[in-house]
Amino acid sequence: MRNPMAVLLMALAAAPHGVNAQDLAHGKAVYDLWCAPCHAPGRKHPGTQALDIVYKGEKPGSLEQRLDLTPELVATFVRTGVSIMPFFRKTEISDTDLADLGAWLSKPLER
Ligand code: HEC
Incomplete structure (x- = not known):
């Protein structure tokens, strides 16, 4: 790799x-x-119960055992909510909190 910018x-x-x-x-x-x-x-x-039903064992029901989560997906659900899951306000989970949460959920090997 000769291009320093690419590096x-x-x-x-x-x-x-x-x-x-x-x-x-x-x-x-x-x-x-x-x-x-x-x-x-x-x-x-x-x-966990709901996601066990949704994924029928194809993926773990618990989020902390998932290997496929991305910060973007986590952020979308956290700010929008789904079914009985509430959305969370920035006064509850700030953007910094959310970035760290998304990073943790997306890094299964470092948990
Ligand atoms: C009151 C319970 C409740 C709380 C609190 C809650 N969730 Fe959820 N969440 C759910 C339920 C139930 C579903 C599944 C909804 C469905 O698809 O039927 C879900 C779905 C999700 C999904 C989608 C997963 C997928 O593969 O479809 C993500 C991501 C998620 N939650 C992240 C979070 C995060 C991060 C938090 C904490 C900030 C959180 N949830 C707090 C109940 C909750």
Whole structure:
């Protein structure tokens, strides 16, 4: 790779903007507070139960066990809501909280 700009762009693509271990830990804390009551593993959580039915075992019912989530998908659901899932206001989950939450849910190997 001779083009320094291309090298820089590849490095930026490989290291998502500003996400570090502290951000991921914060993302998990946001998840534990707002999402785990519905999305933690186990049948007593309504989100996990609903997604078990939606995916019929093709994907894990619990969000924290999913390998296919992206920050964009997480952000869409969090700001819009679906079925019994409420949407969350920026006073509840700020844009920074949401970025860290999306990063944590999208990085299964670093959880
Ligand atoms: C009151 C329970 C509840 C809470 C709290 C909740 N959810 Fe949900 N969520 C659901 C339910 C139920 C569904 C499945 C709806 C359906 O498709 O039938 C869902 C679906 C989703 C989906 C879509 C998954 C897919 O593959 O279709 C995402 C992403 C999601 N929730 C993220 C979150 C995040 C992130 C939080 C925390 C900020 C959160 N949810 C909080 C109940 C909840």
